[in-house]
Amino acid sequence: MPKISLAEMEEIAHDLPWVDMLGMKIDEIGEGQARVRLPYKADFLRPGGTISGPAMMGLADYGMYVAVLSAIGRVELAVTTSLNINFLRKPGQADIIGDCRLIKVGRRLAYGEVLLHSEIEHLDEPVAHVTATYSIPPDRPA
Amino acid sequence: MPKISLAEMEEIAHDLPWVDMLGMKIDEIGEGQARVRLPYKADFLRPGGTISGPAMMGLADYGMYVAVLSAIGRVELAVTTSLNINFLRKPGQADIIGDCRLIKVGRRLAYGEVLLHSEIEHLDEPVAHVTATYSIPPDRPA
Amino acid sequence: MPKISLAEMEEIAHDLPWVDMLGMKIDEIGEGQARVRLPYKADFLRPGGTISGPAMMGLADYGMYVAVLSAIGRVELAVTTSLNINFLRKPGQADIIGDCRLIKVGRRLAYGEVLLHSEIEHLDEPVAHVTATYSIPPDRPA
Amino acid sequence: MPKISLAEMEEIAHDLPWVDMLGMKIDEIGEGQARVRLPYKADFLRPGGTISGPAMMGLADYGMYVAVLSAIGRVELAVTTSLNINFLRKPGQADIIGDCRLIKVGRRLAYGEVLLHSEIEHLDEPVAHVTATYSIPPDRPA
Numbered sequence: 001m002p003k004i005s006l007a008e009m010e011e012i013a014h015d016l017p018w019v020d021m022l023g024m025k026i027d028e029i030g031e032g033q034a035r036v037r038l039p040y041k042a043d044f045l046r047p048g049g050t051i052s053g054p055a056m057m058g059l060a061d062y063g064m065y066v067a068v069l070s071a072i073g074r075v076e077l078a079v080t081t082s083l084n085i086n087f088l089r090k091p092g093q094a095d096i097i098g099d100c101r102l103i104k105v106g107r108r109l110a111y112g113e114v115l116l117h118s119e120i121e122h123l124d125e126p127v128a129h130v131t132a133t134y135s136i137p138p139d140r141p142a
Numbered sequence: 143m144p145k146i147s148l149a150e151m152e153e154i155a156h157d158l159p160w161v162d163m164l165g166m167k168i169d170e171i172g173e174g175q176a177r178v179r180l181p182y183k184a185d186f187l188r189p190g191g192t193i194s195g196p197a198m199m200g201l202a203d204y205g206m207y208v209a210v211l212s213a214i215g216r217v218e219l220a221v222t223t224s225l226n227i228n229f230l231r232k233p234g235q236a237d238i239i240g241d242c243r244l245i246k247v248g249r250r251l252a253y254g255e256v257l258l259h260s261e262i263e264h265l266d267e268p269v270a271h272v273t274a275t276y277s278i279p280p281d282r283p284a
Numbered sequence: 285m286p287k288i289s290l291a292e293m294e295e296i297a298h299d300l301p302w303v304d305m306l307g308m309k310i311d312e313i314g315e316g317q318a319r320v321r322l323p324y325k326a327d328f329l330r331p332g333g334t335i336s337g338p339a340m341m342g343l344a345d346y347g348m349y350v351a352v353l354s355a356i357g358r359v360e361l362a363v364t365t366s367l368n369i370n371f372l373r374k375p376g377q378a379d380i381i382g383d384c385r386l387i388k389v390g391r392r393l394a395y396g397e398v399l400l401h402s403e404i405e406h407l408d409e410p411v412a413h414v415t416a417t418y419s420i421p422p423d424r425p426a
Numbered sequence: 427m428p429k430i431s432l433a434e435m436e437e438i439a440h441d442l443p444w445v446d447m448l449g450m451k452i453d454e455i456g457e458g459q460a461r462v463r464l465p466y467k468a469d470f471l472r473p474g475g476t477i478s479g480p481a482m483m484g485l486a487d488y489g490m491y492v493a494v495l496s497a498i499g500r501v502e503l504a505v506t507t508s509l510n511i512n513f514l515r516k517p518g519q520a521d522i523i524g525d526c527r528l529i530k531v532g533r534r535l536a537y538g539e540v541l542l543h544s545e546i547e548h549l550d551e552p553v554a555h556v557t558a559t560y561s562i563p564p565d566r567p568a
Contacts, residue, residue, distance in 0.1 A: 103413055245541075246552070336444050338483055360474070363474065
């Protein structure tokens with residue numbers, strides 16, 4: 001069972017400037033996992049007709065945040081400490097979907113991965129792969 | 143001598159959705175190096191009063207793009223292939239400055255690093271450090 | 285079907301100084317995947333009774349090499365271009381197993397991940413996670 | 427002033443299996459920095475006549491350990507939590523030198539970078555670049 005509901009997560013997202021600026025959505029929340037979506041906008045295109053890298057980084061970072069909260073509950077002050085992205089293919093002009101899963105949830109750190117794919121392409125042809133570490137504040141209520 | 147001028151670079155930046163959305167500026171261009179700036183906006187804050195991670199990723203990625211073009215000339219189709227960010231300190235509510243330098247410029251790949259610091263803090267107290275690889279398209283005119 | 289057999293891979297491994305020095309073994313080869321093993325030796329321990337980091341990096345790098353050759357055939361000159369490791373738990377004093385799978389196999393680059401776990405611990409309690417990119421030489425015979 | 431002497435560091439190195447196995451040396455220690463060396467051995471070559479990746483990862487990891495102890499004193503239980511290496515050029519058949527400097531030294535984490543170059547090549551033509559994070563145990567004596 002996820003430790004945060006979609007409704008709560010959407011409420012938190014109101015305070016995340018990035019979510020609104022990019023129009024990001026949550027498709028699903030599991031425990032320690034999440035599927036998030038970057039609805040396609042022509043605004044995101046950069047020279048070459050590719051969706052710009054930072055839009056995909058923003059999606060992966062958001063997906064990780066949702067996955068972390070789904071595992072530890074409403075700890076809004078969890079923050080990214082590192083993020084590593086590898087771009088694998090040029091995405092088509094379509095929504096980007098990010099599938100996130102945590103690989104480790106510790107007391108102080110959570111670590112996971114995100115596979116990004118374009119909605120019009122195969123799941124086994126990802127456009128990018130991300131790993132990231134989140135720091136969990138020490139003084140959160142048990 | 144940089145292989146691209148500030149004026150040219152600003153012209154290219156018109157086609158980069160990210161630059162305008164974040165309000166990013168170029169302070170300086172050298173050959174294989176650049177200083178870029180993310181002017182502070184309250185919009186970038188996330189819970190905890192921190193500037194959100196993706197804004198800093200966007201700044202680093204842009205700085206690398208400027209540095210790459212300063213080394214190889216106007217090759218707009220150069221794209222990020224990987225980016226690794228480590229967040230080191232919570233930035234203050236002020237402009238973020240990114241100092242970028244290329245470590246290697248090859249025929250097909252350029253690799254470099256970006257040190258991000260908050261304008262109101264010391265240069266030796268960076269808020270984040272980034273390494274990134276850009277891919278250079280093979281068919282560019284010599 | 286893997287494009288390289290276990291016997292061929294063991295023959296290639298004779299020329300890899302690292303494999304012999306660490307005593308690494310291959311448990312299984314699939315197409316684009318491999319399971320490799322670092323048999324436990326007290327020699328690998330560092331202060332704190334932990335298996336030293338470079339031994340685990342060596343295992344992950346070897347596993348990726350096997351996985352790459354399983355996908356593209358006997359291309360011995362494939363080389364690592366980047367490797368990113370995150371240590372997640374202190375491993376016990378036992379064999380370390382590395383499960384590798386490729387996420388993308390392109391014409392020039394292959395990218396994949398490796399999950400390392402200690403043989404005496406649960407698969408869902410990995411000791412480290414690695415992502416790596418291999419470069420495939422352009423002039424290989426088709 | 428470094429918080430650890432070369433003599434003390436060499437004493438600690440006796441307990442690091444890796445150092446002896448690879449024959450690594452320390453050229454210099456500064457505060458928060460170190461220069462380490464991997465003396466050339468034909469044993470390190472892999473197909474293609476290149477020095478194998480894990481030998482360079484081992485050198486970088488050791489250099490970071492020396493740099494961390496030079497900044498915080500004799501805390502042998504400091505351990506790597508993540509390491510990211512980018513290979514930039516094929517090294518010649520010569521010693522590899524690693525120049526390490528810490529970018530941040532916090533209470534719990536230290537973060538730094540290592541530039542590796544071949545002794546017979548120019549300093550501005552590095553063979554690899556590494557960033558790494560070390561975890562500092564919480565209960566060390568002040």
